[in-house]
Structures are given as structure tokens and as C-alpha cells.
Amino acid sequence: MKILLIDDSKTMRNIQKAILTQLGHTDVLEASDGLDALSKVGAYQPNLILVDWNMPNMDGITFVKQYRAKGLKTAIIMVTTEAEKARIVEAITAGVNNYVVKPFTPDALSERIKETLSRVAAA
Amino acid sequence: MPQAQTIESAVNPNLVTPFINSVRDVFDKMAGVKITAQEPHLKAGKSTGHDISGIIGFSGAVAGSVVVSFPKAVAERLVEAFVRMPLECGTPDFVDAVGELVNMIAGSAKPYLGGVASISLPSVVIGQGYTVASMSSTPCVIIPCSSPHGDFAIELCIARQAGA
Amino acid sequence: MDHSYIMPFIKSVQNVFATMLQMQVKVGKPFIKTAGSPAYDISGIIGMAGDVEGAVVLNMPTATAEGVVARLTGAPMACTHADFPDAVGELVNMVSGGAKAQFPGKTVNISCPSVVIGHDHHVLGCKDVSSLIIPCTTDCGEFCLEISIRQTDGAAARKPAALATA
Numbered sequence: 535m536k537i538l539l540i541d542d543s544k545t546m547r548n549i550q551k552a553i554l555t556q557l558g559h560t561d562v563l564e565a566s567d568g569l570d571a572l573s574k575v576g577a578y579q580p581n582l583i584l585v586d587w588n589m590p591n592m593d594g595i596t597f598v599k600q601y602r603a604k605g606l607k608t609a610i611i612m613v614t615t616e617a618e619k620a621r622i623v624e625a626i627t628a629g630v631n632n633y634v635v636k637p638f639t640p641d642a643l644s645e646r647i648k649e650t651l652s653r654v655a656a657a
Numbered sequence: 658m659p660q661a662q663t664i665e666s667a668v669n670p671n672l673v674t675p676f677i678n679s680v681r682d683v684f685d686k687m688a689g690v691k692i693t694a695q696e697p698h699l700k701a702g703k704s705t706g707h708d709i710s711g712i713i714g715f716s717g718a719v720a721g722s723v724v725v726s727f728p729k730a731v732a733e734r735l736v737e738a739f740v741r742m743p744l745e746c747g748t749p750d751f752v753d754a755v756g757e758l759v760n761m762i763a764g765s766a767k768p769y770l771g772g773v774a775s776i777s778l779p780s781v782v783i784g785q786g787y788t789v790a791s792m793s794s795t796p797c798v799i800i801p802c803s804s805p806h807g808d809f810a811i812e813l814c815i816a817r818q819a820g821a
Numbered sequence: 822m823d824h825s826y827i828m829p830f831i832k833s834v835q836n837v838f839a840t841m842l843q844m845q846v847k848v849g850k851p852f853i854k855t856a857g858s859p860a861y862d863i864s865g866i867i868g869m870a871g872d873v874e875g876a877v878v879l880n881m882p883t884a885t886a887e888g889v890v891a892r893l894t895g896a897p898m899a900c901t902h903a904d905f906p907d908a909v910g911e912l913v914n915m916v917s918g919g920a921k922a923q924f925p926g927k928t929v930n931i932s933c934p935s936v937v938i939g940h941d942h943h944v945l946g947c948k949d950v951s952s953l954i955i956p957c958t959t960d961c962g963e964f965c966l967e968i969s970i971r972q973t974d975g976a977a978a979r980k981p982a983a984l985a986t987a
Contacts, residue, residue, distance in 0.1 A: 590874075617765075639689075712866055712868075714868020714932020717870075720933055722868070757947065777932050778971075780944050780946060782943065784943060790906030793906075
């Protein structure tokens with residue numbers, strides 16, 4: 535299972551990586567913004583993407599739109615402080631499969647990851 | 658200074674309560690640490706004796722700054738609970754973690770302040786016994802916070818802006 | 822950091838000092854801040870948000886700050902005076918405001934300043950944003966202007982217009 539972790543905060547990447555490791559996922563590639571992530575998806579071919587919304591250079595929502603525009607179907611979970619309903623709808627419309635609001639408990643993020651992966655496996 | 662007229666001071670509970678809720682929520686969820694907020698009070702004069710502070714600026718419908726200040730030992734323990742590993746005070750990862758905590762506290766409070774506001778990137782001040790002052794035009798409220806790892810404080814110097 | 826953001830700050834600090842203090846600012850070669858970079862006792866910090874985000878820090882030795890503030894307010898003022906932080910805050914506010922006005926086509930908001938006073942404190946940025954130090958010399962002594970900013974173009978979520986519809 536290859537997971538691409540996109541967040542401009544190293545702290546947030548470390549926290550999410552620790553949670554992924556606990557779930558047994560150790561093949562994790564980090565990217566610090568949407569542009570960085572787009573440059574890495576081709577070679578890495580992730581099975582799951584965790585993406586922040588507010589980032590420099592290219593934000594998460596733009597990344598999701600451009601990624602989906604390439605016809606790529608990999609499951610994407612947005613992990614963000616943006617909590618308004620309209621934002622969640624915007625993200626889902628753009629092609630996000632699941633949504634986690636920061637701050638999150640480790641359990642909440644774990645659940646969302648498991649849920650997303652099983653949904654993708656069933657599809 | 659921004660010239661928009663301050664119509665409501667930071668003593669307004671509508672501006673204070675979102676921060677009390679967000680500091681509890683952020684530490685509870687992200688670090689598994691229960692925070693108790695004490696009665697907020699107006700800051701009198703300069704605050705002294707800061708070791709570690711995270712500062713974030715607000716602009717837009719709500720303008721000002723928010724400072725979260727910790728004694729060194731408290732910051733180290735809270736950061737360890739947050740990132741689940743001990744980080745030495747002053748290292749880039751430690752500074753980033755303090756900034757991220759303050760960013761989350763401010764970011765989670767922001768939607769509940771009314772109006773459209775934006776927050777800056779956090780700055781982190783490391784030292785010993787320095788003072789932090791905000792502009793005297795904006796009253797400053799202190800929210801004392803207690804945790805099992807020790808006490809810290811949020812200094813809220815924000816006000817709603819007319820015409821923003 | 823995009824180098825096109827350096828000139829606006831240099832022009833702005835020179836303009837603020839020339840108009841408000843009738844003082845020339847000699848600007849040295851900017852350099853990237855490292856762990857060993859000097860840190861002076863007084864820091865005026867202002868946040869930026871919008872198309873460009875980050876923080877600007879006016880970092881001054883006490884003697885420089887007291888000299889500059891005396892010139893600005895027309896009377897000597899010790900750094901322990903209750904009004905001293907306001908004066909330092911006003912300076913960094915004018916420098917940042919003047920600089921952001923020269924970012925073409927960018928919408929940037931600046932926050933109210935915070936002023937840190939104390940021996941041996943360090944103001945550090947986060948999220949891997951590097952800090953650029955612009956060393957300055959005046960008749961009142963030396964000081965530094967620190968810029969830790971990054972562009973957020975494409976980050977529509979940060980733009981007030983987009984937020985308003987949310």
C-alpha cells in the first residue's frame with residue numbers, strides 16, 4: 535500500500551505518518567504542496583492520498599481537480615481545518631472520497647483511512 | 658495602525674469563547690490532553706516571563722494578534738504529547754510543532770468569530786523572560802489555561818473591525 | 822523566497838525612515854537566516870495573509886530602537902515605557918504596509934503588530950519558510966528587517982472573496 539501524504543506542515547506530516555505506521559502502512563511518500571505532489575504522483579503511483587487544503591504554490595483543492603483531470607482514480611482523503619459544510623461539498627465535488635477536519639483524534643483519522651480503503655476495495 | 662474603527666473589544670465573550678473551545682478541542686483531539694480554561698481577564702500592562710510563544714496575526718473582519726505562551730517545560734511536554742515524540746526545545750521540528758499548535762487553535766476559532774478573517778503564518782519566539790506587547794489600541798484578554806503538564810496562557814488581542 | 826519581494830521591503834524601509842524620521846537607511850546584502858544569525862533585543866512582528874503570507878520582523882538592538890523611537894515621537898523614551906511597543910509596532914506596520922503596496926496584483930492583508938522585548942530571544946518562522954535578513958544601518962545604529970513570506974497563488978481558500986461564499 536503506497537500512500538502519498540501532502541501537507542505543508544512537517545509537524546502534521548509526522549503526526550499523520552505516525553498514525554499510518556500504527557495502521558501498518560510504512561510506504562509513505564511526503565509532499566509539501568500540490569505542485570510538489572503532482573510532480574511525484576507519476577513515478578510513485580500511490581494507492582491512497584491524504585491532502586491538506588491550504589498550502590502554498592498549489593492548494594489541495596486545485597491539486598485534487600488537476601489529479602482527477604488526468605483521469606486518475608486513486609482514493610483521496612482531504613485533511614484540513616476547513617470545516618464549513620460548503621467547503622466539504624466543494625471538496626467532494628472536486629473528487630475527494632473522504633474528509634477529515636483538523637484537529638482530529640488519531641482514532642478518527644485511522645477510521646477514515648480504513649473506511650476509505652475498504653470502500654475503494656469494494657468498488 | 659489599521660484605521661478601521663474598533664467597534665467591539667476583545668472582552669466581548671463572542672470573541673473569547675471560540676478560543677476557549679478551540680484550545681480545549683485541539684489539545685483533546687490532537688494530544689489527548691485535557692485543558693481547563695480559567696476565567697479570562699483583561700491584561701494589565703505588559704506580560705512578562707515568557708519562554709516559548711506562538712504568535713499569529715488576524716486581519717479582515719477581526720484584526721489583531723493571538724499569542725499562546727508556555728513556560729519551557731510545559732511547552733516541551735505538550736509538544737511531546739502532540740507529536741508523540743520528545744523534541745528538544747529550539748530545534749526546527751519543535752518550533753514547527755509550536756507554530757502548528759497555535760495555527761490550529763487560531764484556525765479552529767476563526768469560523769466562529771463572525772465575518773471573514775484571515776490568519777497569518779505563525780511566528781514562534783524562543784527565549785527566557787521576555788515580554789510580549791500588543792498595540793494599546795486593542796484591549797488584550799488573557800485566558801489562563803491549565804493542563805496536567807502545567808499551565809500556559811492565551812493572550813487575545815483582537816477586535817471586530819467596522820467597515821471590514 | 823521569490824527575490825522580487827525583497828526590493829519592495831528595501832524601498833519601503835528607506836521610505837519610512839526618510840519621511841517619518843528624516844533618516845537615511847543603508848542596506849547591506851540580504852542573507853538567509855541561519856541558527857547562528859544575530860538576534861537583537863527588540864522585535865516588532867507583523868503577520869501577512871492573503872496572496873502572500875508569512876511574517877515580517879523588525880529586529881533592533883535596544884539602543885537603535887530607543888534612538889529611532891525618540892526621533893519618531895519627538896521625545897526620548899526608554900524601552901520599558903508603556904508606549905514604547907506601540908511606536909515599534911507602528912514602524913513595522915508602516916514598513917510592511919508600504920512593501921505590500923508594491924506587490925503587483927497581489928491582495929495581502931497585514932495584521933496588528935506584536936512587539937517582543939527581552940534579551941536573547943529568537944523569532945522563528947514555521948512550515949519550512951526560510952527567513953531573509955536585510956541588514957540596515959542608520960545614524961541611530963544598525964538593525965535587521967526579517968522577511969519570512971511565501972506566495973499562496975492558487976490557494977483560493979485564503980482569498981476573502983472565496984471565503985465569503987463558503
